[in-house]
Amino acid sequence: MDNKRAQEILDSITMVNVNYRGIPVYIKDVNEHEATVFPLDEMDHEQIVDLHGLDEVNLINNND
Numbered sequence: 001m002d003n004k005r006a007q008e009i010l011d012s013i014t015m016v017n018v019n020y021r022g023i024p025v026y027i028k029d030v031n032e033h034e035a036t037v038f039p040l041d042e043m044d045h046e047q048i049v050d051l052h053g054l055d056e057v058n059l060i061n062n063n064d
Contacts, residue, residue, distance in 0.1 A: 001054040006030040009056070017057035020049050027054075 007030045009016045018025055029036040038046045
């Protein structure tokens with residue numbers, strides 16, 4: 001993920017699902033190459049990660 005998209009997600013008023021290497025995370029802060037995140041199931045485990053490890057998750061609704 002690039003820093004522009006990570007910042008858009010951080011600034012968004014809607015919930016955007018993001019994973020860091022497959023683990024659902026919340027983005028707390030973003031800079032040029034890194035983001036401060038924490039896992040959704042372990043909110044006290046804040047860490048600084050490489051933006052390239054972040055992926056936006058598109059949830060698909062199969063109730064069509």
